[in-house]
Amino acid sequence: MLITILKDTGVITGVSGILAILLVIAERWLNNYGDCKINVNNKRELTVKGGSSLLNSLSEEQVFLPSACGGRGSCGACKCKVLDGGGPVLPTEKPFLNQAELADNVRLSCQVKVKSDVSIEIPESIFNIRQFSSVITEIIDYTYDIKGITFQLEPGETIDFQAGQYVQLISEPYAKVKQGVTRAYSISSKPDDVNAIQLIIRLVPEGICSTWAHTQLKVGDKARFTGPYGDFYLRDTDADILFVAGGSGKAPIKSMLEHLAVVGTKRKMTYFFGARTPKDLYLTEEMESFEKLFDDFAYEPVLSHAAPEDNWQGKTGFVMPFFKDAIRDPKNTEAYLCGSPGMIDAVTKSLTDLGVPKEKIYFDSFG
């Protein structure tokens, strides 16, 4: 009896072992896609090792598509046209693609796996996006959870961007985080400073990249980023401007104002900065100094949770009720919004209700 049981157990173990080995071989064989070609815009041909996402395969070849969420399929920034070889559209892509995009072969490059030769179409401007190496030269504690960090480029390197654009910071492994990640951060310094950029980074609890930036980065450390990205930049018109930002959303607006201070402007501008309490306010003097510099500029911090003991004399509540008085001609007003998706939605609704054309409302959502 015992011998039979032992024999059976041995047979089962043996069969399981063989199956496991076969599975490993099959996995290796099935996932070995060999070299694949990526035809870009019918102009360039890249040879990559198959098996990675299209986004990563391109970035290995120094072609950097925007990927604000670092390839997690949650931002929708990494779209490109896949004309051939991309396989079926995945359920993870569908929430980000409208009917016209689906019909036009638009895909999320982080979700498309390169398993065979593919043909893609991307804007030519993508080829201007580069990876930069830098050294941290300054870290400023703006608030208890917001830091301003300056990244000095390597000697002789320059960066060409428009005020409002962002870069993608590449974090390094630290503590229990075994892999670096890529996250989007708006450039807060002005484009006229071509040898260094400043980023304003808010610490997100349990957030991989922001925790790395807050707890690991020190002056003298090296850091890498790619960029510049994005179509959130100041339009060169005469329209009145309404800036609205919350938290670290101050970053791109700071860049825009500092740039306007260099080139000069006569535009009417109002800047509403939403924060919870006085301890969430920062760079207030710098923003107020623009009131003296520009002909028609007002900086309006608005606190949503000011306590009586804060003795706050300024505006309170949400920013929206104050727009009506700040807008003199809705049709001739451009709005630049930056902050959480909830804030962007609420502000956009309020502005369109007031008559500001939707196409003149520009935003970067930090979601």
Ligand SMILES: Cc1cc2nc3c(=O)[nH]c(=O)nc-3n(C[C@H](O)[C@H](O)[C@H](O)COP(=O)(O)OP(=O)(O)OC[C@H]3O[C@@H](n4cnc5c(N)ncnc54)[C@H](O)[C@@H]3O)c2cc1C
């Ligand atoms: C265009 C753009 C510009 C931006 N500019 C700025 C800027 O100037 N300054 C700034 O501070 N931020 C900016 N952001 C936001 C920034 O890109 C990051 O999203 C933010 O710093 C959080 O990244 P993280 O790696 O620290 O957090 P993540 O690791 O991405 O985590 C974010 C949150 O999700 C939770 N989480 C993570 N993984 C999981 C999971 N698997 N399941 C459930 N929950 C999870 C975490 O606990 C955390 O609360 C910008 C975003 C965009 C899109």
Ligand code: FES
């Ligand atoms: S990189 Fe964010 S969805 Fe693809």
